[in-house]
Amino acid sequence: MLGMRSPSAEGVEEAAVSRPRIVIVGAGFAGYHAARTLCRLARNNAEIVVVNPTDYFLYLPLLPEVAVGLLDPRRVTVSLPATLPDVRLILGEVDRVDLDAREVAYVDPEGGRDQITYDRLVLTVGSVNKLLPVPGxxxxxxxxxxxxxxxxxxxxxxxxxxxxxxxxxxxxxxxxxxxxxxxxxxxxxxxxxxxxxxxxxxxxxxxxxxxxxxxxxxxxxxxxxxxxxxxxxxxxxxxxxxxxxxxxxxxxxxxxxxxxxxxxxxxxxxxxxxxxxxxGVRPDPLVADLGLRIEQGRLAVDAYLTVPNRPEVYACGDAAAVPDLTRPGEITPMTAQHAVRQGRRAAHNIAASYGQGRPKPYRHKDLxxxxxxxxxxxxxxxxxxxxxxxxxxxxxxxxxxxxxxxxxxxxxxxxxxxxxxxxxxxxxxxxxxxxxxxxxxxxxxxxxxxxx
Ligand SMILES: Cc1cc2nc3c(=O)[nH]c(=O)nc-3n(C[C@H](O)[C@H](O)[C@H](O)COP(=O)(O)OP(=O)(O)OC[C@H]3O[C@@H](n4cnc5c(N)ncnc54)[C@H](O)[C@@H]3O)c2cc1C
Structure with missing residues (x-):
């Protein structure tokens, strides 16, 4: 059951908290929906932490409408504190993940550094602009x-x-x-x-x-x-x-x-x-620096969205190379549709890792x-x-x-x-x-x- 803390993650800070800590890095489509689902499944039994540079989830597909003054920019931003009140939001950008110590380090918006340990980690850092080496x-x-x-x-x-x-x-x-x-x-x-x-x-x-x-x-x-x-x-x-x-x-x-x-x-x-x-875009550079297997620039995961040999680490969305079970041999495309569903599936599989339900592989056919x-x-x-x-x-x-x-x-x-x-x-x-x-x-x- 959720509520048991893994022995390796114990420490001074954690002593105050008896619940397992699930840290989600990135509150985009995948991270936001992972957090939301976890709140539903495990709000009372786990500490759910989201690390994200902004206090909002950004609904990217409507951004062109903001650029032409059709939508007010606030429409496409959904407040994290208001919609995920049970989540502990840490404003910051993760720049280091110590997989052995189960710790992520981040820089906050004012330049301060800090770190936080985890029992389960969900990497949902999305992607960044891709450039061509074109002069000018x-x-x-x-x-x-x-x-x-x-x-x-x-x-x-x-x-x-x-x-x-x-x-x-x-x-x-x-x-x-x-x-x-x-x-x-x-x-x-x-x-x-x-x-x-x-x-x-x-x-x-x-x-x-x-x-x-x-x-x-x-x-x-x-x-x-x-x-x-x-x-x-x-x-x-x-x-x-x-x-x-x-x-x-x-x-x-x-x-x-x-x-x-x-x-x-x-x-x-x-x-x-x-x-x-x-x-175009490429996966956020953070995933390439982890020393883990990369596939087509994205962090390799299995169909259960876990990183090979790191069962406590999950990744999904644009940053992860998720096997597409509906198209054997391929990975899922970088779309919001997949990221949302992968985030939810990761949340269910995390709950299952604590005995709540059974883990299932991610499978979704494009709608x-x-x-x-x-x-x-x-x-x-x-x-x-x-x-x-x-x-x-x-x-x-x-x-x-x-x-x-x-x-x-x-x-x-x-x-x-x-x-x-x-x-x-x-x-x-x-x-x-x-x-x-x-x-x-x-x-x-x-x-x-x-x-x-
Ligand atoms: C302009 C635009 C329009 C789009 N339109 C569509 C569309 O119509 N349909 C569709 O299916 N897809 C669309 N997409 C693609 C879709 O938005 C992505 O596939 C989707 O956002 C991927 O979700 P994600 O959670 O992986 O990443 P994102 O939604 O990009 O979220 C990543 C989050 O991680 C945060 N983050 C990044 N690095 C760090 C770090 N080091 N530490 C902490 N947090 C970090 C980011 O700030 C962000 O909040 C569009 C994309 C763009 C850019």
């Missing part, structure tokens, strides 16, 4: 992974249109009204699809721009948009982008980025001040995918049935509302207000460019599997 990209491109990037992009797009309006110089006006998204996975595709609608709103509010209709380019080395998804979704998305005038350039990437623009792999130079980097394309458009394939237009839009919004662990009414209200009122298009200036640097330490090339 680190200096001139911006990624898209969190609230700061979304707020930066919203201000940036607004600012570019306003500065273009104020300028009398033709080249400058052209560059400022040109937006280049690199990577046509679901993040890049959604950013371009929503972004073009947003800059169209700005364009209408700046009649001086007259001949300078905003120009959007979406680049990918693959031969279609959404290359990792069902081809029917790609076709729907491509046709919506095409109708909105987005130039989709497949088989194309960026060779060099400069202050003035981007040199593309086909030799074209595109003058722009806006290079939005969505080429389909939803891609919100802004306006009344979306592409979805629930249970492999391809949908576009309003039915897909309704499904997409319904899915997100159900999946959001909080803020549903507020999110629904933002959507409703956006259909009734004109969009607010001011710069708030809360996030400056240096606050959202692109991480540059990855020499790896992006793969379709990692593309977002």
């Amino acid at each position: 990209v680190a200096e001139h491109a911006h990624g898209f992974r969190g609230i700061p990037e979304a707020l930066y992009l919203r201000d940036h797009m607004t600012r570019q249109m306003e500065l273009a309006d104020a300028s009398d110089e033709s080249d400058e006006r052209a560059a400022r009204t040109t937006f280049v998204v690199v990577g046509a996975g679901y993040t890049g595709t959604e950013v371009a699809a929503h972004g073009v609608l947003y800059t169209d709103i700005l364009y209408k509010r700046h009649p001086r721009l007259a001949e300078r209709q905003p120009r959007w380019l979406l680049l990918d080395v693959a031969d279609r948009v959404l290359p990792e998804l069902d081809e029917r979704l790609s076709r729907t998305a491509a046709s919506v982008l095409n109708e909105r005038g987005v130039e989709v350039r497949t088989g194309t990437s960026v060779r060099e980025a400069t202050e003035a623009g981007a040199r593309l792999s086909d030799g074209d130079f595109v003058g722009t001040r806006s290079l939005i980097w969505c080429v 389909g995918f939803v891609v919100d394309l802004g306006g009344t458009e979306a592409a979805a394939n629930p249970l492999s049935i391809p949908l576009g237009g309003l039915p897909a839009k309704a499904l997409t919004r319904g899915y997100h509302l159900l999946s959001l662990p909080g803020n549903r009414l507020r999110t629904g209200t933002d959507w409703l207000l956006d259909t009734l009122l004109s969009r607010q298009t001011v710069q708030l200036g809360l996030v400056r460019s240096p606050a959202v640097p692109l991480d540059t330490d990855s020499p790896e090339l992006p793969t379709p599997a990692g593309r977002r």
